[in-house]
Amino acid sequence: MTRHALYGWGRTTPSFATVLNPASEEDVVAALTQNREVIARGLGRSYGDPAQVSGGVVLSNRALGGVGEISSDGVVTLGAGVSIDELLAVSIPAGWFVPVTPGTRQVTLAGAVAADVHGKNHHLDGSFGVHVRQLRLVTPTGTFDVSPERDPELFWATVGGMGLTGVITSVTLQMIRIETDQVLVDTERFSNLESVMGAMLDKDHEYRYSVAWVDCMTKGAHMGRAILTRGRHALASDLDAVTLAAPRSPKLFVPIDAPSGLLNAASVRIFNEVWFRSAPKHQENEPQSLSTFFHPLDGVRDWNRLYGRRGFVQYQFCVDDAHANTVVEAITRLSSSGVPSFLAVLKRFGAANPGPLSFPVPGWTLALDLPVGPRALPRVLDDLDEMVLEAGGRIYFAKDARLGPDKVRAMYPRLDEFLAVKHRVDPEDRLTSDLARRLDLVGS
Template sequence: MLVSNWNNYPRVEAALADFRSQDEALSILEEANKCIPRGLGRSYGDCSLGADIISTPGFKRLIHLDPQKGTLECESGTSLDQILSVIIPHGWFLPVTPGTSRITLGGAISSDVHGKNHHLHGAFGRHVLDLRLLTPQGQVLECSRNENPEIFQAVCGGMGLLGLILSARISLMPLESVFIRQKTIPAADLDQLMGLFESYHQSTYTVAWMDCLKSGRNLGRGLFMHGEHCRAGEASRRGLTHPDSKVLSLPFNLPFRALSPLGIKAFNSLYFYRKSRRTGYQFSNIASFFYPLDVIDNWNLLYGKKGFLQYQFVLPSRNSREGLQKILQHINSFGQPPYLAVLKLLGPGEGPLSFAQYGYTLALDFPMRPGVFSLLKALDRVVQKLGGRIYLAKDARMQKHMFWQGYPRAKEFLELKKKLDPENKLSSLQSRRLGLCQNQY
């Protein structure tokens, strides 16, 4: 069947094998020549694509919730959405969550996903207590910070290349209310926007939307948002019900021109001015604060049949301002506006392939149009020169040399891979493109 991840590019012919038990997973691994685990396919690109895929969403049992200690153990195909529906009524929340709840626990660990609180609370892997890994040689390893610590660190962010995560135990954060107290502050340019991230560094959640179609003195104009969990009874007495927002669905692939650059320019201005007028604190629920895009089930179809590319990079703090400025200038001069631009501040990374480093990360959604690959190459040069890197979970096209320069600990990862996967059984289209297979580098 034809398979693609969230951005619908690339699409590949692949065979998907499901499993419901550890034994079934083992026999799939034993029989496969080359294969790669895949969760809910919410990555953008080819990190979970290949001719043979081990599909995990059928492996989704909640193993144990300890409501006193706030720990949860589940099988790796469990979705964050499923987890939230169980933990919220007990007064717990995920300590780190990305911008969608439709991903699996295995996908969250393998990409070491980050949320709006990375500057304070790190990535998902920091909150994993232990995990069980089925190695390509058929062994089941218990991994934690004390047991097989080197493997544990590398599996967090390891893009499914060291083994199939069977299950994991994570620590949860206490929650008193399903509401978030948030404030949006307009910023006229990049300096103001970055200044706000610094001033609100102690806020739990910070993020900014950027209008990439502005140039000159409004270059980097945006809306900065910060938020905190409400205390019990602060916003409503409705208690801890999982706020399941209504899910809408698009019936078909919309033609690409549904989002023309002119339309986006008009949208950006309207959005900026409307949001700028709301200056006080507002209350939103967890679903609308963390997962606004989940309201439309298949919003990815808005980009049309050819799909789109998400370009997400991080630049070290010392170079972030210069780099962001150059990136925005390139976007303007190429006349290729991204349809979405989200800026976050990151703290340090942990695993050898983890994306994070101190500095700013910008995620840009580009529709697939002629010239987009040339623009991204120009952006690559800026990111590379200034010591940044591209997020593997959002990559469909990075070149090998850029990867090896951006991820200086990749050699350490590859050494470990040689030990755990001497036959190079676990490989994706991405790992082959980047030379993340032994004998290739």
């Protein structure tokens, strides 16, 4: 097991965590026995502080590797630290794809379970946890194989539990069959938010994958104009030539941090305009590679440097269908605030799963990328929190770095259920993180 340091922020001052790289279950058990404040970490693609613990011990899961054989019905057991990228490198050539993928394949399997990630197919296929058959979990009180049948409370508390119930060492996953490495994509442009939301409500159920990119910088009749892309896996019979190629490594990269202030209302407005105009008004059945369709950002390494040293805030909420108007209000608030926002991502969510901290609830979800800098930003975010709270909605832990405990209790009404399970397997709260400290996610 190797050791190095991770720089993070404590409550008021910056501080370090010790980083360990356990390579076996025994190493994980030893780390949990010998240390008091511990959290697991994958590829660090969460936007906030769930995978760091200032002054404590971070267990990188990357040495917990190994891709098992994919069975004839698509079940595979993987080391917790295997990334979706690494899995796809072997599974696509064999005709299998992950059942759910976030917008980047640079996440580990355990990270995907712990955040219960969702993709463009949540409206039909649910989130990642629904497709997990079994987890191997090391907790301070023992090591368990858990599944929806075997200790369902611990299984579902771990799905979406942000690493606070234990360290996952392996994941058994149900994959989906694909015949080609292409997706057939329909693209449509909409001149305002109402029309794109109407189209999603009408027809999303006919597509396996659907996402809308919404312009939050336009006002008036064009407020929330959007590009809607929807697709399905191409069958061999859809294409002249059939390929099943592993995703390629990115050729492009951003070598330096962009100057702070480069992304301001004017430049973001121009970017959004170009993006909107470059999309076809209406196009059907365009073949796109799996990487282009699912992971466009993975094509540019270190894309986050474009935001400069100040960086950006991700903000993602969901609300049920009865509160669809919250999406409209949020975009109205943003477009009138002068706070620049890149194209926002709007998706439909389908049925929730039994996880008490799983984020998705049926209805709408909106994800925003907001460059840090404008003085109005904190106020706008507070206003969005209030709107989401009023609508009975919630914010995604994997993208949060600023909520407080009161709001979280209101957003996640089953929090005590989660904490009771955590207390059962971790009575001394050895598993903690900066997120858990900030939101008071402790079981005892």
